[in-house]
Amino acid sequence: MSSSVPSTSAQPFTSTFSFTAPFPVSQSSSSQSQSGKQRRVSLALPSSPRVFPAWSFRDDTGLGVHSADAEDEDEVKKGKMRKIAADGDGAQPPAHLSDRPEKKPRKKWTMEETQMLVAGCNKWGVGNWKSILNDPDFRFDGRSPVDLKDRFRTYYPDAYRQHYPNAKTHLSTKVRSALPDGSSIFEKTRSKKRRPFTEEEDRALKAGYDKHGTVWATIVKDPIFQAQNRRSTDLRDRFRNAFPDLYQAAGYKPRNTTKKRRDELAQPMRAATDDALASSSTGPVRRKRRHTDQGLFRGGTKSVPESVNVSEDEDSSEDEDGPATFLQEAVASTPQTEEMLMSPDEDTKEVDMQTLDSFNDTLTIPDFIPSSSLSEMTDSSQSQTWSSGIETPVHSSTWSTATNAASPTSSHISTTDYFNSTSPFQRRGESGPMIGKSAWVPQDWLSANPRLDPSSSDSSYYGSFSPAPSSPFSFAHLNHGVLDRYDLFPTSYAHDFASEVGMGDTHSTFSDPEMFPTSSFRGFTHHSNYAGDLIFGARTHQPSADYGPGFGFGSAGLGLSGMQPALRTPALPGIDEIELGSITLDDPDAAVPMEETVDTAVPKDPTSPEPGLSLSELESYALPPQSMEEIIGLTQDIHVTPPGTPQSHGRTARMQQTGVHLHLHNRSISVPPSEHRAYDPRMPAPQSQQMRSKPLVSPTRSLSLMDYLPLHAPADQRSHAAAASGDASALFTSLTQSANELWKDGSAAPAPGGAENANHDLPFLDLHYYYGPMSGGAIPGHAMDGAATDAQALDLAQSFAMQTKTLSQLPPSLAQHIPMFASWQSALNEAAQSQAQPRMVSAHQRGQSVVSPQDLLLTKGDNKRKRSSWDGGPR
DNA sequence: ATAGGGGTACCA
DNA sequence: TGGTACCCCTAT
Incomplete structure (x- = not known):
């Protein structure tokens, strides 16, 4: 890939090829008798519901649109015909079909296109290829929906795995889709953010x-x-x-x-922050842990969670929380021992709770309610119930699998976790970065269906999934609970975490209020291993649909950036990639850092700055090797298992349900289906107001990266961090979007702020290295070269590191992934390197340094693996 | 329309 | 030659 083409403008070749056509190919058909395979299970799509706007179509009209370079594009879009010239291949295909025209010439994907794809996934959700393709905001030359899918699969294998757990082939280990925070690039960012009450x-x-x-x-x-x-x-x-x-x-x-x-x-x-913090710290407690629970469920039932993406909905609220939590847990988890000691449940839960709750409360009701509520409920209940027993173990295994998040995720997660642990705010950051996803993941499962129905589903949910849970929790019923929650306590509790569910029942279980408070981390830690894993999985799904339109971008201008937390997502996959092993972290200790960070983390809002992460925190990141490994392993296993079934449900269901009415005590809320999902938006006021308008339209991403990005901003690390937390999501999205623009520019010059940013980045980088001893020498020159692992590791590190800092800025890792960014990123990195970074050790610059994104992408190290995977290794 | 597997042109 | 990146096909 690289290079050559990438440049944006360039188009590959040809002049054109004509294209393909869509025509009828009907593929179809035929016999389908086969039974065999399961196809379609992926998690991905559902999420997005995306609404499309009506329009839908893209450019047809606009042929002219793109213009410029393009050339072919127009043609392509329109009709793709297949025929082609043969540029390349001469071979023709088999053509069983005689008709079948020739193949289309191969056309390399440009960075721009890739970037658009990312943006499209974030806007519409992974899997909604056609929608993405149709989105006027994005331009693809001559690509068909399948092409988008394939690109997604090849370029972001880790993300692909998350979203499509059933896929056994074409899975490479590359990394790439992870954001710094560990969240997936594809996810959408959530919008919510916590805004403290003034x-x-x-x-x-x-x-x-x-x-x-x-x-x-x-x-x-x-x-x-x-x-x-x-x-x-x-x-x-x-x-x-x-x-x-x-x-x-x-x-x-x-x-x-x-x-x-x-x-x-x-x-x-x-401010909410305070509250959150307070609650967390003091608090009561714990609520639940979604993750864990989910994990359980999942584990048992399905392995796979859904996709990671962020979709939004459900999770959104939770997500934020969740993810963060997860991360933390994972991170924290580090040592098993700890886990042993602590009751995982509690801890994790607590943490989760915190974040989750708060968000949920806020966010939830309106839009997400169902999901969120459910999730919360679930979590709590589950966790509680389970906690003692099964949980951990189960989860761990389960999760990993389920999530599949597995590997990649794990890695990321871990990072995330670490950082989370280390820096409180991050987690909290939900707003930005972290969180989002993880939490939601669980939700998916849970909610998936449930989400849709608040009431009914919930119970069923549990029932189905979790065996025990139902009874134990009793919450199962939650419906009421749920609802109640919304109205009542839930919300209220929400802030605190503890509050929620806990309330009564559940939390009694955990109740350890104290535990978490301070040591929220610990909890995490323990869990982390398990939890972490779980988390991953959990997180995974959601695609993204939401963000885009809704808040994020569209309005983006608004405060989205501030508002959204986004992020979510989770992890990445990459287990393989990660190879944490190599990474091993030496410092388990690091994991420990816990402390209150959580509280602090609270952050939510961008607005409220959190305590910045300090580098020191970062330092702490060091992942615990073990945990990582475990995770990884888990994940790997996981992948396979899950059929994916689950996934779908979630989203799909949601979709259907979309219009959910919640009955709050007295009130009922109805949520528009697609809308809510799509938009997260809670942005505006959800309440009665209409939900949000549809995103669709909004595609406009007016935002420019720059705007969002703090990059330019000055830079204190803290500020960065803060910004990051807040903006992260926004940034993220914006980045993607804007990225396009940048790309276009070609140079995408990092722009002025670059250098500064770089600094920030650096630290991250360093971190990575730490882990990566293994990779060791690898690749100096390029970042990755050497080892995929390194790269991965880097990613991880970056990811979390990034989160903290980068978020505000750009995450290198992302950048890498994202084409556009990469370039500037690299620049930044360089700069950064040059500058020394403070805390981090730094040493390793290499990885990051530059390297083109693409390069990064490709990790060489594991080709074999990849291969295997590609071809079927799996199977 | 999309998921997921297969095939192959291309590239290192 | 290995490994991929992109295209295709088929089952859903």
Whole structure:
């Protein structure tokens, strides 16, 4: 691949080829008797529902559109005919069909196209190739939906695996789709972010309460809330945290928090962050862990989770949380021993809880509700139930498989985790980076169906999946619970984590409030191994549909960047790639870092800066080798197993259900189906308002990378971090989108800020190296060359590292993946290298340094593996 | 329309 | 020659 073509403009060859056509080929048909294979199970599509706009079509109209270079494109699009010239191959194909025209000439994919693909996946969701193709925002020359799919498969094998767990062939180990944060490039970013309540809001809340009592819907009308896009449930949640006594006095179930939230009581705290933190720390507890639970379920039932992507929905809320959590866990997990010690469940849960809850609360209801709620519920219940017993183990295995996230994921995850652990904010960062995904993953399963139906599904859900759960939890029913949650406590709890489910039941189980609070990490840690794995899987799915349109981009301008957290996703796959083994982390300790970070992490919002990650944190990242390995192993195994079945359900179901009505206590909310999914958007105010408009349209991505990217921004690391957290998602998306632009430019010059950014990046890089001893010498020159592993490792490291920092900036890793970025990225890297980085050891620059993305992509090291995999290795 | 496997042209 | 990247085909 490379090179040559990549340049954007260039088109490959030919002038054209004509193209293919779509014509009828009907492939079809025929007998299908075969039974054999299962096909289609992938997780991917579902998610996105994407709505398309009506238009749909692309350019036909616009032939002219693209213009420029293009040449062929037009033609292509339109009709692709197959015939072709033969450029290349002469061979013709077999042509059984006599008719069959010739093959189309081979046309290399350009970076631009690849970038568009990424953007398209984020916009529409992985699997919605046609939609992507039709999206006017993207241009592909002469590509058919299948081509997109193939490209996706070949270029982002790790992502492909996540989304298509059933695929056994064409799986290479390359990495690439992971973002720095570990989330997948393809995911969409979620929009939600946590925005702490301002004092004004608190005042208004109190005033509103005084006037209207607990009629949040009324209170929320206050412009101040409208301005913040607060939902009534948000108010309730906040109220719960800020005014616990009143909350209780109002008849709500108080949160037990053991500790209660500190001070909050008295005063309104501030920001969500605080709350979150507080809760987490003090909190009560734990709620649940979705991940774990899921894992269980999954494990048992299905192995595969869904795709990673982010789809959005369900998870969205959770996702954020979840992912983060997961990550953390994973990371933390490091040592098994710890796990042993701790009850995994708890810990993990806690963590998760925190993030999740908070998000969920906020976010959830409206859009996601179902899913989120479900997930939460589930999690908690499950976790609780299970926790003692099975959980861990099971999960671990299960998850990994399920998720399949497996490898790649694992790697990423781990990184993520680490960083998470290390830096609190990151996790929290949900907003940005991390989280998203992981959480959601579980959801998928859970929710998948469930999501759709809040009520019914839930129970069934559990039932089906989790055996035990149902009983144990009782939550299973949750429906109510769920709903309730929404209205009631759930939300409220949400903030805290603990709150949620926990509430009553569940959390009793865990209840260890203390545990988590401070040591949230620990918990994670323990779990991490297992959990981590699980997480991965969990996360995986969702594609992305949402983001794009909805928030992110479209409005992007808005605050999306700030708003969205995005990210989600998970992991990447790459187990193979990763080869953590090589990576091994030496420092298990690192894992430990836990501490409160979590709390701090809270971040959510971009706005609220979190405590930046400090480099130190990064340092800590070092992954625990073991965990990594384990993960990896797991993942690998996993892959295979899952049929994928699950996946579909989730999304599909959702789709259907889309219009969910939730009945909150009194209220009912209806969510538009596609819409909600598609959009996450909660952006605006979800509530009654309509849901969001459809994304479709919005494709516009007006955003420019630059804008989003903090890159330019100055740079303190912290700031970066903060930014990162907040913006990450946004960035991410924006990046992709913007990337296109950049690419186009060709140079994509990193732009001015590059250097600065670079610095940040550097650290990450270093980190990678750490792991990578194995790779060792490898490749100096190019980043990756040598070993795929290295590269991978790098990715990992980067990923998490990146998250912290990069997010704000660009993640190198991403960059790599993403064509566009790569170039500038490389530039940055270089710069960075030159600069020294502070903490990190740094040493290794190499990897990152530059290398073209593509290069990176290809890892050489494992070709064989790949091969095998490609061809069927698997099988 | 998409998933997933197969084949092959291409490239290193 | 290995390994891929892209194209195709077929089952769903």
